[in-house]
Amino acid sequence: MSEAALDVHELCFRRGRQDVLLEVTLSVTAGDFVSIVGPNGVGKTTLLKCLMRILTPSSGRVTVLGKELPAYHQRELARHMSYLPQSDHRVPPFTVYEYVMLGRYPHLSPFSTISAADEAVVQTVMDRIGVSAWKDRDLHSLSGGERQKVLIAAALAQGAEILLLDEPASFLDPKHQQEVFRTLGQLNADGVTIVMVTHDINSAALHSRSIVALQHGTVAFSGASEAFMQADVLRRVFDIDARFVDHPQNGRRLLIPEGHA
Numbered sequence: 001m002s003e004a005a006l007d008v009h010e011l012c013f014r015r016g017r018q019d020v021l022l023e024v025t026l027s028v029t030a031g032d033f034v035s036i037v038g039p040n041g042v043g044k045t046t047l048l049k050c051l052m053r054i055l056t057p058s059s060g061r062v063t064v065l066g067k068e069l070p071a072y073h074q075r076e077l078a079r080h081m082s083y084l085p086q087s088d089h090r091v092p093p094f095t096v097y098e099y100v101m102l103g104r105y106p107h108l109s110p111f112s113t114i115s116a117a118d119e120a121v122v123q124t125v126m127d128r129i130g131v132s133a134w135k136d137r138d139l140h141s142l143s144g145g146e147r148q149k150v151l152i153a154a155a156l157a158q159g160a161e162i163l164l165l166d167e168p169a170s171f172l173d174p175k176h177q178q179e180v181f182r183t184l185g186q187l188n189a190d191g192v193t194i195v196m197v198t199h200d201i202n203s204a205a206l207h208s209r210s211i212v213a214l215q216h217g218t219v220a221f222s223g224a225s226e227a228f229m230q231a232d233v234l235r236r237v238f239d240i241d242a243r244f245v246d247h248p249q250n251g252r253r254l255l256i257p258e259g260h261a
Helices: 044-051 074-080 096-102 116-129 144-157 174-189 201-207 231-238
Strands: 004-015 018-029 033-037 059-064 081-084 162-166 193-197 210-215 218-224 244-246 253-255
Touching (some): 004 193, 018 210, 018 218, 033 044, 033 174, 033 201, 044 059, 044 162, 044 193, 074 081, 096 116, 096 144, 144 162, 144 174, 174 193, 218 231
Parallel strands (some): 033 193, 162 193
Antiparallel strands (some): 004 018, 004 059, 210 218, 244 253
């Protein structure tokens, strides 16, 4: 049985007088692809930020690769876990190569220079993600889908085994959504543990092996994606009457949007 990449035990987070997360408990197996879903405002992004120590939980315990989160120095944590936040449409003034190189920051001291080893890692990552041809282009010259692939490359340049992503395919057209998910699938097949927040139930069902659903700040479901795509589960989590169809290629169950005559 594989070891846990992440263990979360009774995690709580309070913002002012509001309880955003309430005793969230879940475990992510090393090498898994987990989607975190749920209605708006249930704490999905907050949970990722607590895992990455951007936010400090009110109580509870998080363990990363067998070591409790407070025991990590921030640079050490970044060597094991990288975080890709939801796009805010701001484009930093860097070339593709410069931006991906920024991902090497956990491995550099304030007074060290970029080494040949760092350059080799960045080139390997860019080749792996398929962005090497754009290395000298400015980020603002790329499409949204192309930029998203560069952001994933920068996250991978950290050398982390765990990748946290918040809505990685939001605002992208279908072609670029497919490219992003194809990239994530390849990374997962290579052993990278992926935890992804998404509003898209069908994307979660198609691309992840496990699904965690939050409702009112608590875990309403945690299990295999096939077990999640059931009418009673979706009614409980989203308060919808779900209808399904099987994907013609892989047989996975997909949600059919409600239509009107």
